[in-house]
Amino acid sequence: DTAVSQTPKYLVTQMGNDKSIKCEQNLGHDTMYWYKQDSKKFLKIMFSYNNKELIINETVPNRFSPKSPDKAHLNLHINSLELGDSAVYFCASSQDRGQGATEAFFGQGTRLTVV
Amino acid sequence: AQSVSQHNHHVILSEAASLELGCNYSYGGTVNLFWYVQYPGQHLQLLLKYFSGDPLVKGIKGFEAEFIKSKFSFNLRKPSVQWSDTAEYFCAAFSNSGYALNFGKGTSLLVTP
Numbered sequence: 001d002t003a004v005s006q007t008p009k010y011l012v013t014q015m016g017n018d019k020s021i022k023c024e025q026n027l028g029h030d031t032m033y034w035y036k037q038d039s040k041k042f043l044k045i046m047f048s049y050n051n052k053e054l055i056i057n058e059t060v061p062n063r064f065s066p067k068s069p070d071k072a073h074l075n076l077h078i079n080s081l082e083l084g085d086s087a088v089y090f091c092a093s094s095q096d097r098g099q100g101a102t103e104a105f106f107g108q109g110t111r112l113t114v115v
Numbered sequence: 116a117q118s119v120s121q122h123n124h125h126v127i128l129s130e131a132a133s134l135e136l137g138c139n140y141s142y143g144g145t146v147n148l149f150w151y152v153q154y155p156g157q158h159l160q161l162l163l164k165y166f167s168g169d170p171l172v173k174g175i176k177g178f179e180a181e182f183i184k185s186k187f188s189f190n191l192r193k194p195s196v197q198w199s200d201t202a203e204y205f206c207a208a209f210s211n212s213g214y215a216l217n218f219g220k221g222t223s224l225l226v227t228p
Binding site: 033043045050055105107 | 153212223
């Protein structure tokens with residue numbers, strides 16, 4: 001019973017295409033995130049949502065648009081894909097406990113390759 | 116700015132050697148600290164966490180970490196590594212807002228038989 005699930009696991013697409021990655025968590029958490037892991041393994045936060053509201057939007061091109069239809073889902077849509085978007089994208093969730101969040105649980109990742 | 120830094124980017128050890136990976140953070144106030152591990156081709160898994168209390172934290176697979184507030188450090192240790200410990204190790208801390216988990220740049224550990 002996967003806690004944080006992402007689909008698809010692999011995504012190969014051509015430059016200029018539009019694609020979406022879906023994320024769902026069944027932990028009852030109120031905060032969800034998208035992270036990008038580059039080829040050097042560096043993990044950088046892209047977006048953070050709390051109770052469906054956007055809290056953090058790092059300096060990410062506006063071709064990236066997150067959508068949270070409810071607390072359990074946070075999808076990532078990417079327009080006009082570029083070669084530099086190739087990376088592994090991780091979804092995560094955590095629970096705000098008032099004095100900071102609990103640990104974050106991560107999905108399996110989506111390896112995006114733009115050709 | 117709130118940040119997490121890891122000192123060692125690549126570490127190579129022989130099996131049974133002891134491990135210590137350094138992590139420093141630059142946060143004021145309450146800080147929640149974590150070590151995550153990423154085995155090749157897999158997602159991040161939590162090794163251990165520190166919120167408050169005993170500064171010596173024990174995690175899974177024989178790992179432990181010590182929180183030293185005066186040094187802003189949270190170093191990861193294991194007395195005797197195994198080949199299966201080959202992985203990327205990430206130190207992380209939640210921002211004071213609690214809505215961003217900031218990671219260090221990671222340490223790639225290779226354990227040779």
